[in-house]
Amino acid sequence: MTNDLPIGVFDSGVGGLTVAKEIMLRLPKESLLYFGDTARVPYGNKSEETVIAYSRQIARFLCSHSVKAIVIACNTASAFALDTLSAELPVPVIGVVKPGAKAAAAITKTGNIGVIATSGTIRSGLYGRYLRSISPDVHVFGQACPLFVPLVEEGLQNDPVTRTMAERYLTPLLSKGVDTLVLGCTHYPLLTEVIGEVAGPDVTLVNPAYETAKELASMLAGRGLLKTSDTPSAHRFFVSDGEEQFRRFANSILPCELEEADVNRKVFS
Amino acid sequence: MTNDLPIGVFDSGVGGLTVAKEIMLRLPKESLLYFGDTARVPYGNKSEETVIAYSRQIARFLCSHSVKAIVIACNTASAFALDTLSAELPVPVIGVVKPGAKAAAAITKTGNIGVIATSGTIRSGLYGRYLRSISPDVHVFGQACPLFVPLVEEGLQNDPVTRTMAERYLTPLLSKGVDTLVLGCTHYPLLTEVIGEVAGPDVTLVNPAYETAKELASMLAGRGLLKTSDTPSAHRFFVSDGEEQFRRFANSILPCELEEADVNRKVFS
Numbered sequence A, B: 001m002t003n004d005l006p007i008g009v010f011d012s013g014v015g016g017l018t019v020a021k022e023i024m025l026r027l028p029k030e031s032l033l034y035f036g037d038t039a040r041v042p043y044g045n046k047s048e049e050t051v052i053a054y055s056r057q058i059a060r061f062l063c064s065h066s067v068k069a070i071v072i073a074c075n076t077a078s079a080f081a082l083d084t085l086s087a088e089l090p091v092p093v094i095g096v097v098k099p100g101a102k103a104a105a106a107i108t109k110t111g112n113i114g115v116i117a118t119s120g121t122i123r124s125g126l127y128g129r130y131l132r133s134i135s136p137d138v139h140v141f142g143q144a145c146p147l148f149v150p151l152v153e154e155g156l157q158n159d160p161v162t163r164t165m166a167e168r169y170l171t172p173l174l175s176k177g178v179d180t181l182v183l184g185c186t187h188y189p190l191l192t193e194v195i196g197e198v199a200g201p202d203v204t205l206v207n208p209a210y211e212t213a214k215e216l217a218s219m220l221a222g223r224g225l226l227k228t229s230d231t232p233s234a235h236r237f238f239v240s241d242g243e244e245q246f247r248r249f250a251n252s253i254l255p256c257e258l259e260e261a262d263v264n265r266k267v268f269s
Helices: A017-026 A048-064 A075-088 A097-107 A119-124 A126-134 A148-153 A160-174 A188-199 A208-222 A243-253 B017-026 B048-064 B075-088 B097-107 B119-124 B126-134 B148-153 B160-174 B188-199 B208-222 B243-253
Strands: A007-011 A032-036 A069-072 A093-095 A112-117 A139-144 A180-183 A204-206 A236-239 A263-265 B007-011 B032-036 B069-072 B093-095 B112-117 B139-144 B180-183 B204-206 B236-239 B263-265
Touching (some): A007 A017, A007 A048, A017 A032, A017 A208, A017 A243, A032 A048, A048 A069, A048 A075, A069 A208, A075 A093, A093 A097, A093 A208, A097 A112, A097 A180, A097 A204, A097 A208, A112 A119, A112 A126, A112 A160, A119 A126, A119 A139, A126 A139, A139 A160, A148 A188, A160 A188, A160 B160, A180 A188, A236 A243, B007 B017, B007 B048, B017 B032, B017 B208, B017 B243, B032 B048, B048 B075, B069 B208, B075 B093, B075 B097, B075 B119, B075 B126, B093 B097, B093 B208, B097 B112, B097 B180, B097 B208, B112 B119, B112 B160, B119 B126, B119 B139, B126 B139, B148 B160, B148 B188, B160 B188, B180 B188, B188 B204, B236 B243, B243 B263
Parallel strands (some): A007 A032, A069 A093, A112 A139, A180 A204, B007 B032, B007 B069, B032 B236, B069 B093, B112 B139, B112 B180, B180 B204, B236 B263
């Protein structure tokens, strides 16, 4: 039965686990097949052509394991590769950008929306295009925050240096009067506390991971693809490098505990 | 004539250009064939197995273009892959770790040597092993500085945040009384100013890029491989992603100007 197949989820590395977590919480019966491209992380500073090539390899790998849908749990890959993968793959594909944009457009009152993301995602301009296609009158202000990913990966979420960088990155957006701020990179929800403090109480933070899980649930329901059997969920994880490090990071984020055997290596080349 | 073949130089990305620069200055007649693995950068946080696999692919590509020697202009790749490549390749291979270690051992008076590098290089322990094999009595103190590479790549060399991180990374080493500090990552020479200020005048900085160019010159001379013809040097550059960005960075570092046509893309997969 197609309904009982797992959902494929992929990211450049560990960041997409914030999306996997939201899917697990919203759809606890579903099984996930996750791929983290830890041998080639990060994607945020790489070209469109390269990100599409990597995304295509991974999506084909997931399809070869019979998934019923694919979630691109990486903003850069969503920005660059969603259209290509949607056109090429035999299963429905969801990115994190559209659901995040939809939520932001619904929330803003002033019409001034900030987007923080990697250089690649900002350069793509995709959040702005989606947002204006939903609400032609919104003003979108993008800001690349290239140091946030390494700061998170070094565990410096609550460090003064991270706060300094957050102030520097957010000040230009705040001076534009944004009332809604999209956390446009899957690592950034791990910085919610410091970003929220710097942005202040008048700015609503939008977490595309949460919105994507909602959109996925409604897409699966609409297509009659929700899991029907009562077997417990069973998740599998693949990485292209560093299984052990990935497992430790995953166990600090996910609502379930991964054993060693749950994480396998798959190398492309 | 073998003597007139180019020297192959490779790195995970742009950092190895600091090594290419020193080679161009010391051996201005020689031609370089440089490969920067910008589609998979950085190497510093990836596993030994993956770094060896990437290094092997690149070294074979360089050999397929007939080089007379190969310089591994990346500390992480030198630490993990030098022995493998030396054993497998038909040309002499030099890494940046041994020349850096040799210089540090010759300079230190107190015998306390600090090494700053990526997590991968520090984890490999290779600087310590080389240093102790040269001078059994030295004490080697390693410190991973994972934020230095993204800070350099964001152009924040002279930023207060970089100074804060330099103070944080160097304080434990300075408290051990190191009098010699190896800049064990090819990006770090670009931070010489701030590192020198924080370390103070009593600490000598060792730039393995400079030492490697010296070692290369003496190795080529010893094997009778120095260029003999009077044709001008002609350098070629290959990257796995982002030719334009690479060229801009190269033109800010190298003592020669690269044209668009000098940088080509080579994709592995």
